[in-house]
Amino acid sequence: MNERPSYQALLKERSHLLEQLGNSPPVLRGSLRQHMNRCGNPGCRCHDEDKPVLHGPYQYLSHRHQNRTQTILLTESKLPHAREWVANYRRLIQTVYRLAEVNFKILRFHHANLDRKS
Numbered sequence: 001m002n003e004r005p006s007y008q009a010l011l012k013e014r015s016h017l018l019e020q021l022g023n024s025p026p027v028l029r030g031s032l033r034q035h036m037n038r039c040g041n042p043g044c045r046c047h048d049e050d051k052p053v054l055h056g057p058y059q060y061l062s063h064r065h066q067n068r069t070q071t072i073l074l075t076e077s078k079l080p081h082a083r084e085w086v087a088n089y090r091r092l093i094q095t096v097y098r099l100a101e102v103n104f105k106i107l108r109f110h111h112a113n114l115d116r117k118s
């Protein structure tokens with residue numbers, strides 16, 4: 001049986017979600033990518049015509065904003081932060097989606113209550 005959550009349960013879930021939003025950790029929008037690279041030294045084996053041996057793989061963060069994509073090379077010290085912040089961003093968006101869903105259900109309850117009063 002599909003039981004609807006009670007109005008009180010929705011309010012409780014909403015305050016829980018708002019609490020989560022209030023404790024938001026650093027967020028970062030973007031995706032992590034790996035690339036092999038050629039360096040600037042023409043004599044290097046990465047420029048070999050037959051069997052180029054590229055450098056890498058290097059980790060990058062790719063960030064798109066206003067139709068422009070920018071990338072940051074992620075050094076060993078930056079990589080864990082980028083991973084964590086991107087994951088935080090996804091979690092935060094999920095929380096906002098859930099919050100909007102809960103508010104939709106709450107609004108539906110309000111509507112039902114108003115009907116009952118009239």
Ligand SMILES: [Zn+2]
Pocket residue numbers: 038039040041044045046047055
């Ligand atoms: Zn090279």
